[in-house]
Amino acid sequence: NAGVTQTPKFQVLKTGQSMTLQCAQDMNHNSMYWYRQDPGMGLRLIYYSASEGTTDKGEVPNGYNVSRLNKREFSLRLESAAPSQTSVYFCASSSPGDEQYFGPGTRLTVT
Amino acid sequence: QKEVEQNSGPLSVPEGAIASLNCTYSDRGSQSFFWYRQYSGKSPELIMFIYSNGDKEDGRFTAQLNKASQYVSLLIRDSQPSDSATYLCAGPISGGYNKLIFGAGTRLAVHP
Numbered sequence: 090n091a092g093v094t095q096t097p098k099f100q101v102l103k104t105g106q107s108m109t110l111q112c113a114q115d116m117n118h119n120s121m122y123w124y125r126q127d128p129g130m131g132l133r134l135i136y137y138s139a140s141e142g143t144t145d146k147g148e149v150p151n152g153y154n155v156s157r158l159n160k161r162e163f164s165l166r167l168e169s170a171a172p173s174q175t176s177v178y179f180c181a182s183s184s185p186g187d188e189q190y191f192g193p194g195t196r197l198t199v200t
Numbered sequence: 201q202k203e204v205e206q207n208s209g210p211l212s213v214p215e216g217a218i219a220s221l222n223c224t225y226s227d228r229g230s231q232s233f234f235w236y237r238q239y240s241g242k243s244p245e246l247i248m249f250i251y252s253n254g255d256k257e258d259g260r261f262t263a264q265l266n267k268a269s270q271y272v273s274l275l276i277r278d279s280q281p282s283d284s285a286t287y288l289c290a291g292p293i294s295g296g297y298n299k300l301i302f303g304a305g306t307r308l309a310v311h312p
Contacts, residue, residue: 120298129208131288131304132244139298147299179243185298188234191243 091115093192095180101198102170110165110195112180118190120183121163122147123155125176126194132179138163139185170199203227204291206303213310219276221306223289226270233272234300235263236288244288248274279310 096111114121119140124132124147134147138157152174154166163182167174175198181189203226213219223233232251236244248263250256250272256263262275272291276283286305293299 122299124302129304131206132290132302134293134299134301137299148301183298188246188249189300191245194243 093180093182093190095178095192095195097195098193099196101200102167103200104171106170107166107168108170109167110178110180110197111162112164112192113162114180114182114190115161116182116190117160118182118184119160120185121157122181122183122189123153123163123165124179124181125149125174126179127176135165135178170197172199175199204289204301204303206287206289206306208304209307210309211306213279213308215279215281215310215312217279217310219279219283219308219310221274221276221287221289221308223272223274223303224270225272225289225291227291227293228267228270230291232292233263233265234290235261235274236290236302238286238288238305240285247287276308279308281310281312284308284310 093114122137123135133149136155138144141160156164178195180192183189235248237247238244250263250265260277264273286307288305289303290300
């Protein structure tokens with residue numbers, strides 16, 4: 090039982106490049122989330138998916154897109170990376186009303 | 201804009217003391233709160249969940265919720281150096297369970 094897994098763990102991009110962050114969970118959770126964490130800012134919700142086939146914007150969705158590929162997988166795409174997107178990205182999953190379980194994070198640097 | 205606010209710290213306490221971490225929130229409709237612990241370079245993990253007024257105890261941890269004052273706190277008794285971490289308070293957005301808004305976190309340092 091791996092919980093929530095994320096790939097890659099580290100990534101360096103040049104401004105304007107694109108990439109997709111992958112997330113998968115094996116806990117049969119309906120809901121999945123993408124957060125970013127910047128120093129002194131706590132966790133901010135980018136997008137979430139309440140169930141397979143649905144996605145919705147969070148606090149800071151600009152510059153990102155998501156895909157809920159199936160119940161297990163939820164990906165985050167940066168179409169044209171900007172230095173302001175340098176951050177640590179966490180994926181999480183939960184059952185409704187239950188705690189959120191977090192993946193190990195992806196450290197992204199955009200130069 | 202619904203908010204959850206925490207003092208960023210650092211809060212420094214001696215080993216064996218009680219550490220008191222506080223959080224205020226703006227959404228009167230929020231029904232429940234979560235406390236997460238995050239070690240440096242790691243992901244957040246749940247410490248406590250509280251949804252009713254009053255206290256909830258789990259081992260050395262006690263969460264307190266005061267809905268009238270829109271205030272939630274976490275007490276850590278007999279603090280240990282291993283408790284040194286950032287503690288994040290989170291409450292649901294729009295009174296629901298599926299989305300959480302997190303405070304910026306309070307850094308706790310327990311010194312021997």
